[in-house]
Amino acid sequence: MTDKISTPRAQWGSRIGFILAASGSAIGLGNIWRFPYTTGEHGGAAFVLMYIICVVLIGIPVMIAELSLGRHTQRNPVGAIKAITPKGGWKLLGYLGVLAGTVILSYYSVVAGWTIGYIVKTITHSTSDFNTFIADPKSEFGYFIIFLGLTMLVVLGGVKGGIERWSKILMPALFIILLGLIVFSLTLPGAEGGIAFYLNPDFSKITGSTILAALGQAFFSLSLGMGAMITYGSYIKKETNIISSGTIVAFTDTLIAVMAGLVIFPALFAFGMQPSQGPGLVFNVLPQIFSQMPGGMIVGLFFFILLAIAALTSSISLLEVGVAWAVDELKTSRTLATILITAVAFIFGIPSAMSQGYSEFFSTIHFIGKTGFLDIMDFVFGSFALTFGGLMLSLFIGWKWGAKNAVAEIQSSRIGNYSMLLKIWSFLIRFVCPVIIFLVLLNLFGIF
Ligand code: TRP
Numbered sequence: 001m002t003d004k005i006s007t008p009r010a011q012w013g014s015r016i017g018f019i020l021a022a023s024g025s026a027i028g029l030g031n032i033w034r035f036p037y038t039t040g041e042h043g044g045a046a047f048v049l050m051y052i053i054c055v056v057l058i059g060i061p062v063m064i065a066e067l068s069l070g071r072h073t074q075r076n077p078v079g080a081i082k083a084i085t086p087k088g089g090w091k092l093l094g095y096l097g098v099l100a101g102t103v104i105l106s107y108y109s110v111v112a113g114w115t116i117g118y119i120v121k122t123i124t125h126s127t128s129d130f131n132t133f134i135a136d137p138k139s140e141f142g143y144f145i146i147f148l149g150l151t152m153l154v155v156l157g158g159v160k161g162g163i164e165r166w167s168k169i170l171m172p173a174l175f176i177i178l179l180g181l182i183v184f185s186l187t188l189p190g191a192e193g194g195i196a197f198y199l200n201p202d203f204s205k206i207t208g209s210t211i212l213a214a215l216g217q218a219f220f221s222l223s224l225g226m227g228a229m230i231t232y233g234s235y236i237k238k239e240t241n242i243i244s245s246g247t248i249v250a251f252t253d254t255l256i257a258v259m260a261g262l263v264i265f266p267a268l269f270a271f272g273m274q275p276s277q278g279p280g281l282v283f284n285v286l287p288q289i290f291s292q293m294p295g296g297m298i299v300g301l302f303f304f305i306l307l308a309i310a311a312l313t314s315s316i317s318l319l320e321v322g323v324a325w326a327v328d329e330l331k332t333s334r335t336l337a338t339i340l341i342t343a344v345a346f347i348f349g350i351p352s353a354m355s356q357g358y359s360e361f362f363s364t365i366h367f368i369g370k371t372g373f374l375d376i377m378d379f380v381f382g383s384f385a386l387t388f389g390g391l392m393l394s395l396f397i398g399w400k401w402g403a404k405n406a407v408a409e410i411q412s413s414r415i416g417n418y419s420m421l422l423k424i425w426s427f428l429i430r431f432v433c434p435v436i437i438f439l440v441l442l443n444l445f446g447i448f
Contacts, residue, residue, distance in 0.1 A: 009074050010158060015240050019248055020168050021313070022223075022232050026253040027171065028314030029111055030221035032307055033282050035257040036264040038217050040275035043205030044197040048261065050206060050214035055254050058436060059218045061428040062390050063229055063246040065397040065406060070233025071242065072409040076324035077227025080234070084401045093392045097227035098325045100385040102341060104226075105318040106348035107377045109151065112311035113143030113353075114283060119304045122290070122297060130283045135357030144353050145346070147308070151315040152342040155323055156335060170313065174306040178256065181263045181303070184293055191266035197275060198265040208443040215440050216383030221253055225386030225393065228317045231324045239413050243421060263289070279375070319345070352377060384444070391437040398430035 012018035039047050073080040078094030085091075117139050121128070134140060185191065219225040236242070264282055267289045268275060277284065290300030319341060326337035355362040355373035362373040370376045397406055403426035410422065 009234065011235050011237055012240075015237075015245065017168060018232070018236055018240060019245050020171055022229065022245070022249045023252045024171055024310075024313030025223045025228055025232060025317035026221060026249055026314070027174070027256050028311045029108060029115075029307075030217070030314070031253065031257040032260045032310065033111060033279070035217060035221060036261050037277070037279055037281035038213055039198070039261060040265075040268075040281055041278065042210045042213050043202060044265075044275065045199050045201035046203055046205045047210055047214055048198065048258070049201050050211055051217055051257075052254065054211075054215045054218040055222070055250055057428065058215065058390070058433050059222045059224060060247055060250045061425055061433055062219075062224050062394055063222055063250055064242055064410070064425060065394060065429050066224060066227065066229035067233035067236065067242045067246050068406045068409045069397055069401065070230035071236045071238070071240075072406075073230075074234045075230075076234070076328050077230045077321065078325050079328045080227070080230050081396065084396075090396060090400065093389065093396065094227060094325070096385060096389055096392075097225075097230075098322050100226040100381045100389065101228065101318045101321040102345050103348055103377055103381040105148075105151070105315055105345040107352040107374045107382075108311070108315055108318060109148040109345065110140075110144045110349055110352045110374060111279075112147045112308060112315060113140065113145075115304050115308040115311060116143040116147055118283065118287070119301065119308065121287075122300045122304060125297075130280045131357065133283075134280075137354070137358045140353050140356065140358065144349060147311070147315070148342060148346055148349065150312055151319055152338055154312065154316045155319045155338050158334070170306065170309045174310050175256070175259075177299070177302055177306055178259045178263060180299070181289070182259060185263045185267045185270075185289060188267055188270035188292070190270035190272075192269075194265035194267065194269035197269065198261050208440075212383070212387070212440050212444050215437065216387050219386035219390050220382050221257060222250055223314070223317055225389035226321065227389075227393075228321050231321050232317065234324070241413055242410050243418055243425070348377075387437060387441060391434055391441065394429050394433035394437070398426075398434070403430050 012021060035051075039051075069080050069084075073083040075083055076094070077097040078091055081091045081094045114134060117133060120126075121133065186195075223229060233242075260282075264285050265275070268281075268285050271285070271288050273285060273288075275281075286303065287300065290296035290303070293299055319338065322341040323334065323337045326332045326341065327334055330337075332340075351359075351362045352374040355365075355375075357363050364371060365373055365376065367376045368379065370379045397403070406429075407422050407426060411418070
């Protein structure tokens with residue numbers, strides 16, 4: 001066991017509260033902004049299939065692993081690793097998580113700012129298109145600061161009062177509005193082309209880069225690979241069933257992503273737009289949908305409000321990792337930690353905010369096949385670092401801490417007879433996850 005801490009650690013109020021907060025972390029821009037445009041760039045249905053395989057074979061096992069390490073050690077990612085192996089380099093993995101979380105928060109808040117901007121655009125009936133909108137530094141910076149500020153305020157509110165309370169109300173609302181949008185989108189004339197693109201796989205489109213993109217997207221969308229789920233796991237009660245809760249979170253997250261695709265692609269084809277247009281995709285398609293829908297303005301308004309809120313329940317988990325680290329390891333107050341880490345994310349976010357046309361340099365900077373500062377950060381931290389983190393975490397939890405110890409932690413909640421599932425999990429986390437992730441990364445460096 002770990003050493004004692006003076007004040008009892010905060011805990012989720014209930015199992016359902018935890019599931020909703022973890023789903024809140026998972027469900028966000030990753031599902032509604034990143035998943036559709038990545039699917040569009042990688043050829044549609046074949047990517048969706050690869051994505052689902054990655055979630056089941058790798059995402060769910062890593063999710064369960066992170067949650068059990070968190071609950072066992074009751075710590076942030078750095079502290080959790082130190083509690084298992086006080087010496088050696090493993091704790092660097094924890095620092096990588098804190099760094100990745102802060103950088104992801106920085107550009108995530110920029111994109112989330114766009115959703116706030118779209119709330120305003122909808123209310124004011126502004127017709128400026130997406131590219132004009134994001135190149136305007138006045139609105140761009142304003143919304144970015146507002147969003148990051150909101151994230152800070154919720155995290156200042158703490159685990160139960162802040163994060164859990166918000167997630168409980170807002171996640172179900174998002175689900176219902178998506179359902180309505182799907183019905184509308186599917187009934188548009190010309191929707192069939194989109195359904196075929198999205199659901200009828202063309203396997204010739206699967207390449208090494210498709211698989212990396214699918215795996216990276218799985219880590220991003222499920223909030224894995226940098227310790228967010230270790231941190232959220234550290235607030236779980238001993239009696240909570242990690243296997244079923246983790247699986248429910250992954251399932252809900254995947255459902256929402258697939259639903260977002262069902263809104264976007266039929267409409268996209270109905271309007272004769274391009275699926276491979278990159279990060280602007282949903283911001284270009286959605287306003288079109290709303291403009292054709294009866295009562296579309298109100299629906300659009302609600303949608304962007306809910307999207308901003310879904311982004312908020314995710315961004316707070318990105319911030320929470322760094323905050324938990326500073327509170328546990330540096331013994332700062334929660335308030336100071338929150339303000340400092342927000343400030344760091346703000347500074348990192350400035351070039352991302354300027355990378356959409358305002359600053360020539362940050363908009364055209366080129367690195368490893370990506371153009372623009374925001375896209376580069378998203379690839380390096382939002383895809384590569386998470387995938388690498390997932391590899392190291394599965395090695396750490398499967399071998400260093402040991403799958404046996406993790407299983408003992410999972411079983412400490414007396415969840416009944418899960419022995420078969422736990423055997424499968426041990427096999428996946430020790431062999432399947434590291435081998436597949438390793439091969440995907442090798443492929444990235446062009447080894448094959
Ligand atoms: N999963 C969130 C989304 O889909 C983003 C996110 C929140 C995240 N916390 C994370 C991504 C931790 C990686 C790691 O929008």
